[in-house]
Amino acid sequence: MQEQTEFYLDQILKDCWQRLADGAQSPKHLFHFPVISTLNKDFPESRVVVLRAVNPKEHTLIFYSDVRSPKIRQIKESPNVSWVFYDAKSRIQIRIKAKAVLHFKDEISLEAWENSRLESKKVYLSQQVPSSKVDEPTDGLPQDLKMVNLTEENLKSGYENFVVVKTEVLELDWLFLAHHEHRRARFMKELEGFNMEWIQP
Numbered sequence: 650m651q652e653q654t655e656f657y658l659d660q661i662l663k664d665c666w667q668r669l670a671d672g673a674q675s676p677k678h679l680f681h682f683p684v685i686s687t688l689n690k691d692f693p694e695s696r697v698v699v700l701r702a703v704n705p706k707e708h709t710l711i712f713y714s715d716v717r718s719p720k721i722r723q724i725k726e727s728p729n730v731s732w733v734f735y736d737a738k739s740r741i742q743i744r745i746k747a748k749a750v751l752h753f754k755d756e757i758s759l760e761a762w763e764n765s766r767l768e769s770k771k772v773y774l775s776q777q778v779p780s781s782k783v784d785e786p787t788d789g790l791p792q793d794l795k796m797v798n799l800t801e802e803n804l805k806s807g808y809e810n811f812v813v814v815k816t817e818v819l820e821l822d823w824l825f826l827a828h829h830e831h832r833r834a835r836f837m838k839e840l841e842g843f844n845m846e847w848i849q850p
């Protein structure tokens with residue numbers, strides 16, 4: 650019986666990683682736009698990001714950001730972050746505690762930058778620091794680039810602001826809102842794999 654329960658928990662964990670990987674792959678997947686929270690002194694700060702990559706073997710999830718943004722300053726002060734994903738179709742919520750590692754002007758950020766679409770690179774060209782006060786509504790794109798068809802050459806300087814945030818999963822909380830009975834399980838990272846347990850939903 651014990652063995653069977655553990656096997657079932659193991660299947661749930663596999664299913665979670667599959668869903669997360671699918672979320673990173675497909676913009677249509679409900680896990681593509683999760684919320685990530687960082688610590689900002691007395692208040693948690695939460696925001697939506699694009700889930701860019703998931704590595705189920707390394708237990709990592711990646712998003713991209715502007716190195717000048719408040720969230721990156723918060724991560725530098727404390728790398729502890731929390732993710733939340735909800736797939737309303739499957740009625741599955743996944744909450745993840747993780748440790749963030751920043752990749753700035755290294756091999757990982759360069760590869761991610763080179764594989765990014767032109768349109769995604771544009772946001773890193775803003776002259777104003779993200780979240781700073783501006784005098785009028787703007788996307789911050791330099792005036793001389795507003796009307797042109799952007800090329801790799803125009804966008805090159807955006808790399809100066811581009812950071813890859815890799816988060817390493819420490820704990821994963823799975824909640825399934827079944828129609829009749831809810832189920833919840835917790836997976837805690839250990840030296841080898843995850844400790845798995847059922848918990849009260």
Ligand SMILES: Cc1cc2nc3c(=O)[nH]c(=O)nc-3n(C[C@H](O)[C@H](O)[C@H](O)COP(=O)(O)O)c2cc1C
Pocket residue numbers: 682694696697698699700712713714715718719720721779780
């Ligand atoms: C659909 C959607 C996707 C977003 N994707 C990202 C993203 O991948 N990276 C990012 O830094 N901000 C992204 N944002 C903007 C953030 O939610 C947030 O507003 C911005 O980064 C400022 O956050 P901060 O002040 O906490 O640093 C996205 C917003 C939305 C609505």
